[in-house]
Amino acid sequence: xxxxxxxxxxxxxxxxxxxxxxxxxxxxxxxxxxxxxxxxxxxxxxxxxxxxxxxxxxxxxxxxxxxxxxxxxxxxxxxxxxxxxxxxxxxxxxxxxxxxxxxxxxxxxxxxxxxxxxxxxxxxxxxxxxxxxxxxxxxxxxxxxxxxxxxxxxxxxxxxxxxxxxxxxxxxxxxxxxxxxxxxxxxxxxxxxxxxxxxxxxxxxxxxxxxxx
Numbered sequence: 001x002x003x004x005x006x007x008x009x010x011x012x013x014x015x016x017x018x019x020x021x022x023x024x025x026x027x028x029x030x031x032x033x034x035x036x037x038x039x040x041x042x043x044x045x046x047x048x049x050x051x052x053x054x055x056x057x058x059x060x061x062x063x064x065x066x067x068x069x070x071x072x073x074x075x076x077x078x079x080x081x082x083x084x085x086x087x088x089x090x091x092x093x094x095x096x097x098x099x100x101x102x103x104x105x106x107x108x109x110x111x112x113x114x115x116x117x118x119x120x121x122x123x124x125x126x127x128x129x130x131x132x133x134x135x136x137x138x139x140x141x142x143x144x145x146x147x148x149x150x151x152x153x154x155x156x157x158x159x160x161x162x163x164x165x166x167x168x169x170x171x172x173x174x175x176x177x178x179x180x181x182x183x184x185x186x187x188x189x190x191x192x193x194x195x196x197x198x199x200x201x202x203x204x205x206x207x208x209x210x211x212x213x
Contacts, residue, residue: 075102093122097129104132109139127153131163138166143174154187161195164188168201178208 079102086095096119103112116133120126134149147170153163164187172181185201192198 075106078102091122093119096122100129100132100136104136109136112136113140125152125156127157127160127163131160131166134163134166138170138174143170146170147175158187159191161188161192164191165201172204172208178212182208 079099082095082098082102086092086099089095096115100112100115100119103109103115113133113136116129116136119129120133123129130149130153134146134153137143137149138146147167150163150167150170153160154167157163164184168181168184168188171177171184182205185205189195189198189201189205195201
C-alpha cells in the first residue's frame with residue numbers, strides 16, 4: 001500500500017491515512033552544537049528538496065532540471081485532484097491529511113496548516129497529524145503553539161519519539177530553555193537508544209549540561 005505521507009500518483013481517492021504512521025516530524029533548527037548539525041542536515045523536512053543547493057554542495061549527482069519540473073507538476077496535479085475529492089466530500093479525513101502532507105513536502109507550511117487543522121476537526125487528537133502540524137507551526141514562527149501541540153502528543157502517547165525530539169529542538173533553539181531541552185532529548189534517547197542520531201543527541205545533552213553547571 002502506498003505511504004499516505006508521501007505524494008502518490010493521481011488516484012480515485014486518498015489511501016487510508018492510518019495505514020502507515022507518519023515519519024515527517026522533524027523541525028528545522030539553527031544549531032550551535034556541532035553534533036546537532038548532523039541531525040539537522042539529516043532530519044529536517046524543511047531543507048531544500050533533493051537536487052537543489054544542498055545536494056550540489058555535497059557533490060551528489062543532481063537530477064535533470066526537466067525531471068525536477070516534472071515532479072513539481074505531478075505534485076501540483078495531485079493537489080488539484082485531491083482538492084476535487086474534498087470539494088465533493090468535506091468529511092473525507094484522508095483527503096485533508098493528504099493535502100497537508102503534500103504541502104508539507106512542498107515546504108509550504110502556511111498552506112499545510114489549514115488542512116491538518118481540518119483533519120483534526122474530524123479526528124481530534126491524532127498524534128501523527130498533531131506532530132506534523134506542530135512542525136508547520138514552528139516553521140511559521142509559532143514555536144509556543146508548536147510546543148503546546150507536541151505536549152498534547154506526548155500526553156496521549158509518551159512513546160512518540162519524534163515529538164520528544166522536536167520538543168528538544170524547540171526548547172533549545174527557539175525558547176532557550178536548555179533544562180527542558182535536556183529532559184525532552186533524554187526521553188528521546190530512552191525510547192530510541194539505538195537511533196542513528198543517538199550519539200549526536202547525547203553529545204548535545206552533555207554540552208548543555210556542562211554549560212548549565
